[in-house]
Amino acid sequence: MEMIDEYGLCTLIIPSFFGLILLYINIRRKISKASNVALIKEHEPFDVSLDDGKTDVIIVGAGVAGSALACTLAKDGRRVHVIERDLSEPDRIVGELLQPGGYLKLLDLGLEDCVKDIDAQRIVGQAIYKEEGKHTVVSYPLQKFHADVFARCFHNGRFVQKMREKAATLPNIRLEQGTVTSLIEEKGIVKGVNYKTKDGRQLNAYAPLTIVCDGCFSNLRRYLSNSKVDTTCSIVGLILKDCQLQYTNHAALIMSGSSPMTIYPISSSEIRCMVLIPPPQKLPSIANGEMFNFLKTVVAPQVPPELKDAFLRAAADKGKIRTMQIRNMAVDCRTTPGSLLIGDASNMRHPVTGGGMTVALSDILVLRDLLRPLRDFNDPNAMCKHLQRFYILRKPLASTINTLAGVLFQVVCPSLDPTRKEIREACYSYLTLGGIFSNGVSAIFGGLNPSPLSLAFHFFAMGLYATARLLLQFPSPMGAWRVAKFLYVAFGMIFPIIKAEGIRQMFFPATLLAYYRAPVVAQLIDLLN
Numbered sequence: 017m018e019m020i021d022e023y024g025l026c027t028l029i030i031p032s033f034f035g036l037i038l039l040y041i042n043i044r045r046k047i048s049k050a051s052n053v054a055l056i057k058e059h060e061p062f063d064v065s066l067d068d069g070k071t072d073v074i075i076v077g078a079g080v081a082g083s084a085l086a087c088t089l090a091k092d093g094r095r096v097h098v099i100e101r102d103l104s105e106p107d108r109i110v111g112e113l114l115q116p117g118g119y120l121k122l123l124d125l126g127l128e129d130c131v132k133d134i135d136a137q138r139i140v141g142q143a144i145y146k147e148e149g150k151h152t153v154v155s156y157p158l159q160k161f162h163a164d165v166f167a168r169c170f171h172n173g174r175f176v177q178k179m180r181e182k183a184a185t186l187p188n189i190r191l192e193q194g195t196v197t198s199l200i201e202e203k204g205i206v207k208g209v210n211y212k213t214k215d216g217r218q219l220n221a222y223a224p225l226t227i228v229c230d231g232c233f234s235n236l237r238r239y240l241s242n243s244k245v246d247t248t249c250s251i252v253g254l255i256l257k258d259c260q261l262q263y264t265n266h267a268a269l270i271m272s273g274s275s276p277m278t279i280y281p282i283s284s285s286e287i288r289c290m291v292l293i294p295p296p297q298k299l300p301s302i303a304n305g306e307m308f309n310f311l312k313t314v315v316a317p318q319v320p321p322e323l324k325d326a327f328l329r330a331a332a333d334k335g336k337i338r339t340m341q342i343r344n345m346a347v348d349c350r351t352t353p354g355s356l357l358i359g360d361a362s363n364m365r366h367p368v369t370g371g372g373m374t375v376a377l378s379d380i381l382v383l384r385d386l387l388r389p390l391r392d393f394n395d396p397n398a399m400c401k402h403l404q405r406f407y408i409l410r411k412p413l414a415s416t417i418n419t420l421a422g423v424l425f426q427v428v429c430p431s432l433d434p435t436r437k438e439i440r441e442a443c444y445s446y447l448t449l450g451g452i453f454s455n456g457v458s459a460i461f462g463g464l465n466p467s468p469l470s471l472a473f474h475f476f477a478m479g480l481y482a483t484a485r486l487l488l489q490f491p492s493p494m495g496a497w498r499v500a501k502f503l504y505v506a507f508g509m510i511f512p513i514i515k516a517e518g519i520r521q522m523f524f525p526a527t528l529l530a531y532y533r534a535p536v537v538a539q540l541i542d543l544l545n
C-alpha cells in the first residue's frame with residue numbers, strides 16, 4: 017500500500033513539475049516575442065571560438081573607438097567579433113589627453129576603470145602662453161561635477177590596452193588579431209569582412225552588422241565614405257623627462273613664435289611636447305640633423321624656461337622623436353546597409369583641442385542608444401534607415417568640437433597678416449576676461465558643454481569684443497576699416513568649417529529628424545541639454 021502511494025505520488029508530482037517548467041518557458045518566449053524591445057540577457061554565452069553565423073557585429077579595429085564599442089555592445093548582450101591588426105600595446109603619439117567631457121562619456125559607458133592604474137595625470141585647465149612671457153590660466157568649470165570629473169593625460173597605449181583587456185574578459189566578445197583587407201558586399205549589402213590572420217591565413221567573417229573603426233589611416237573608408245581627407249600640418253612629438261610644468265595639473269598651449277606647441281604630462285615622470293609645423297613649413301628631416309637644428313634654434317626659444325633643458329635633451333635624442341601628418345576630414349558617409357563607419361575613420365579634426373576621443377566616445381553612446389531597442393540586426397535595409405539618424409544625432413557634440421578645433425588651429429598658427437595677428441590677440445584677451453567668457457569657451461573646449469549655439473554665442477561675443485577694442489584703440493574711419501577687415505577674415509576662418517559640418521545638421525538637427533519617431537527626438541533633446 018505504502019509502495020503504491022509513493023509510486024502514485026511520483027507519477028503525479030514529476031510530470032506536473034516538468035509541465036510547470038515547460039509552461040514557464042513557453043510564457044517567457046511569448047512575452048519576449050510580443051515585445052519589440054529585445055529581452056537580451058547580459059553576457060549571453062556564445063561560443064566565441066566558432067564562426068557559426070551567430071555573430072551580431074563585426075568590429076574592425078580595437079583602438080579607442082573599437083574597443084570601447086566592443087565592450088558597450090557586449091554588455092548589451094550582442095555577440096561581437098573584433099578584428100584588430102595588432103593586439104600588442106600601441107606606442108603612439110595620439111589620444112593622450114581625455115577631456116573632462118570625454119571622461120563623462122566613459123562614465124556613461126561604464127568604462128571609467130580603464131583610466132585607473134595607468135599613471136594618468138589629473139588636468140584641471142590650460143595655461144596659455146603668448147609672446148613676451150605673457151600668459152593666462154583658464155580652468156575647466158568643473159564645480160558642478162563630481163570630484164572625479166577632470167581631464168586626464170596618459171599613454172594612449174595603456175588606455176587602449178586596458179579597454180582591450182576588459183573586452184577580452186567578456187564572454188560574448190571574440191577578440192582576434194588580424195588585418196581586414198576588404199568588406200564582403202553582396203547586392204549592395206555588407207555581409208562581413210575578408211581578413212588575414214596573424215599566421216597568414218585569409219579568412220572571411222560574417223555578421224549582419226559590420227562597424228569599421230580602423231582609425232585615421234583607414235583603408236576601408238573608401239567603401240563607405242565620400243569624405244575628402246585634408247592634410248593640415250605636421251606634428252613633432254617629444255617626451256621631456258626630469259622637469260616640471262610651471263602650473264601643475266594644467267596643460268600648456270604655447271602660441272608664441274612660428275611653431276605653436278601643446279605640452280602636458282602623460283605620466284608622473286614624462287611630459288609630452290607636441291610641436292606643430294604649420295604650412296608652408298616642411299617637416300625637417302630627423303636623419304640628417306635638420307630636425308635637431310630646427311628644434312634647437314626655432315622652437316627652443318619659445319619653450320618655458322623650466323622645460324628648456326629637458327626639451328633640448330629630448331631634441332637631441334633622434335631615436336625618440338616622433339612625427340605625424342595631421343589630417344582633417346568632415347563626415348560624408350554613404351549609408352550602406354549592413355555597415356557603419358565611426359571614429360577617426362569617419363571624421364577627423366585638428367588635435368590642438370584634444371577632442372577626438374571625446375567625439376569617438378560620444379558617438380558610441382549615440383550608437384548604443386540607437387541599437388539598444390533592436391531585437392536583432394537581421395534586416396539590413398531597415399537597420400540602415402534606422403542608423404541614418406546616427407549621423408544627425410552625433411552632430412551637436414561632434415560639430416561643436418570639430419569647429420572649435422579648426423578655428424583654434426588657425427588662431428594659433430603664426431601669420432604675417434596683421435588682421436590675423438589681431439584675431440589672435442583678441443582671442444587671447446577674450447580668454448583673460450574670466451567669468452562666463454573664459455568659462456564658456458573652456459566648457460566647450462573640455463567637451464562639458466559642446467553646444468553649437470553656445471559656440472556661436474562665443475564667436476559673436478568675441479567679434480563684438482574685438483570691435484570695441486579696435487574702435488577704442490583707433491577711433492577713426494581707419495578703425496572702422498580695421499573692424500570690417502577683422503570681421504571679414506574671422507568669418508572666412510569659421511564659415512568654411514561650419515559649412516563642411518552642415519549648417520542645418522549643426523544648428524537645426526531637429527528639422528532633419530522631424531519625420532522620425534518621438535523617442536528619437538527626445539534623445540536629441542537629451543543630447544542638446
Ligand SMILES: Cc1cc2nc3c(=O)[nH]c(=O)nc-3n(C[C@H](O)[C@H](O)[C@H](O)COP(=O)(O)OP(=O)(O)OC[C@H]3O[C@@H](n4cnc5c(N)ncnc54)[C@H](O)[C@@H]3O)c2cc1C
Pocket residue numbers: 076077078079080081082099100101102109110111112113114115194195196197229230231232234235251340341342343358359360361367369370371372373374376
Ligand atoms: C597627433 C594626434 C594627437 C591627438 N591627440 C589627441 C588628444 O590628446 N586627445 C584626444 O581626445 N584625441 C586626440 N587625437 C585624436 C584621437 O587619437 C582619435 O580621435 C582616436 O584615437 C580615434 O580612435 P579610433 O578608434 O577611431 O582610431 P585609433 O585609435 O587609431 O584605432 C584604430 C585601430 O584600428 C586598427 N586597424 C587599422 N587598420 C586595420 C585593419 N585593416 N584591420 C584591423 N585593424 C585595423 C589599428 O591598429 C588601431 O588599433 C589625436 C590625433 C592625432 C593625430
